[in-house]
Amino acid sequence: MKILRGIFIAILSLLAVSMIAGLSYEFFSRQSVHRKYDSGQAFVNLGNYKLHYNVSGNSGPTVVFESGLDFGGSLCWYKVQPEVARFANTFTYDRAGIFLSERGGATENGLPDGCRSE
Known part of the structure; x- marks a missing residue:
């Protein structure tokens, strides 16, 4: 049971890190595009x-x-x-x-x- 709980926590952690990375990538990509093309x-x-x-x-x-x-x-x-x-x-x-x-x-x-x- 402890192994399943550990796997579940690891999967949730990986999912949370992936979501944060995706949101950060979108934010910084948008900023880069605006700096490059906005003028x-x-x-x-x-x-x-x-x-x-x-x-x-x-x-x-x-x-x-x-x-x-x-x-x-x-x-x-x-x-x-x-x-x-x-x-x-x-x-x-x-x-x-x-x-x-x-x-x-x-x-x-x-x-x-x-x-x-x-």
Whole structure:
């Protein structure tokens, strides 16, 4: 029984250390990205957070690039956007909490900023 308890405590300890390491990695990675890429970037203020965006091109239709389910945000399109911008306006952005955009906060109703409950 003592062996099982020791194994259980070791597994819980390893899990706790892994969680702390993951949270620390995310925090320091975010700080590093903001120091490296934040200067000269365009942001729009959406109430309680800022959203990063990039616009290029000056003619034709507007093409909006969605980043999907990944965590790269607008970086996913860094090779494609300049090519499309030769014949169209292009717009990429980072969803809240992704890459350079700040995390969106909840409002009084518990929903993200800008959402209403009917």
